[in-house]
Amino acid sequence: MPIISTAGLTRTFTGRSGPVEAVRGIDLTVRPGEILGLLGPNGAGKTTTLRMLTTLLPPTGGAATVAGHDLVKDPAAVRRRIGYVAQSGGLDPQETVRSELVLQGRLYGLDRTRATARAEELAVDLDLTELLDRPTPALSGGQRRRLDLAMGLTHRPEILFLDEPTTGLDPGSRADLWALVRRLRDEHGTTVVLTTHYLDEADALADRIVVVDKGTVVAEGSPAALKAAHGAATLQDAFLAITGRVPAPADSTPVAV
Template sequence: MPAVISAAGLARTFTTQRGPVEAVRGIDLTVHEGEILGFLGPNGAGKTTTLRMLTTLLKPTGGTATVAGHDLATDPVGVRRASGYVAQSGGVDPQISVREELVTQGRMYRLGKSEALARAGELARDLDLTDLLDRPCGALSGGQRRRLDIAMALTHRPRVLFLDEPTTGLDPGSRADLWDLVRRLRDEHGTTVFLTTHYLDEADALADRLVVVDQGTVAAEGTPGALKLRYGGSLDATLQDTFLAITGRRPAPADAAPVAV
């Protein structure tokens, strides 16, 4: 399958009072059309920094990358048009209704009023939000709010959907519903999904392929089945073994200055 996301030596260095900190040291990455990629790693591994670079929210300080054929450096507008992004914290206005939020998002993508209303209804049907259209966003449950976040990210029909730890804080039922939604996006719409998560069961259940990162580099990659076969045991044990191996080569304290990743 063709590559929708491609990165070579993607890097980001932050300047701090203690000196430069390499949050991402050189990521080589390929994500294929219609694939769900699980992007895993311990806290501070560089997951969110990598995701923010791929969504043009943060400029790389090294390397190159393309998303849906658009170069991060030379065509960031093209990257944004081809991408949908759901941040960890979401971004809805609690004071307005679900319908108003979806229509506003459509208008921001330059849809006409009637087109934005129609798209809002379509998204509500696809993401089981129809009965909630007139409810204030602030009155939604955690699972409902995450579905709305994803609906907003899909307004412009992106080829790639970036999800940054989308099920954090959700109850088991809401997590299962969101897993089903992600699968449907891939199976019914061909959407490519780039998923960061801390939950190993989530990665095992959803991802077609996994990339494990630490200290800003790729430590392991492969399908969940291949990683289990390579290391033996469950995915939890596999990734624990990987993290244990990584822990033995932590950087010097100056390199380990806290950075929001």
């Protein structure tokens, strides 16, 4: 059974000049324990899709189940089973690393003793132990991103949604985050859905890619299959061909993806 399934998922906004169809019917299936890369140009609808799947934005049409629960009928059950790390993060500048992690645990129903123990466990896993008493404004970009991830993992979610998780990080911090995402899949069976504009990141991390453009799915498959389908040496070249930014090579032989 898929852990995420959508059928005709849509989202329409009302603008001054009339309705705007941000998502025009997304059909999506994600397998348990899969790392799925959700790619698309700016304005393609991928962030809107992510916000719907995390219950932050109600769909205007279609149907979806996440971790076995209906997205519209039982959003509270969905939220209990997912973790979400937004692109901008959400750290309180008045708190320390420790107090942020403990508060997150308390919000998920842990008593103070268990929340404190979970905070220390996450600090070990994400190399934050020496930073536990540091105020969040004093953290580097990579340290803040690791703390964002720790907060998203507090309740051991079945599914982790990452919205452009490595934007602004240095190469070392990016490599550390990649290793963490792989470990979550390999050691804990966590399903990861991530958006990114770094095509090398999607190529390195994702088991499968879904490309969204103009509010619909326009291609999907493994990174290798998408490259082969468009005669491309890199995923970036395949992406550009898929989204019509450059044509695929004339002598390429399409293959099913």
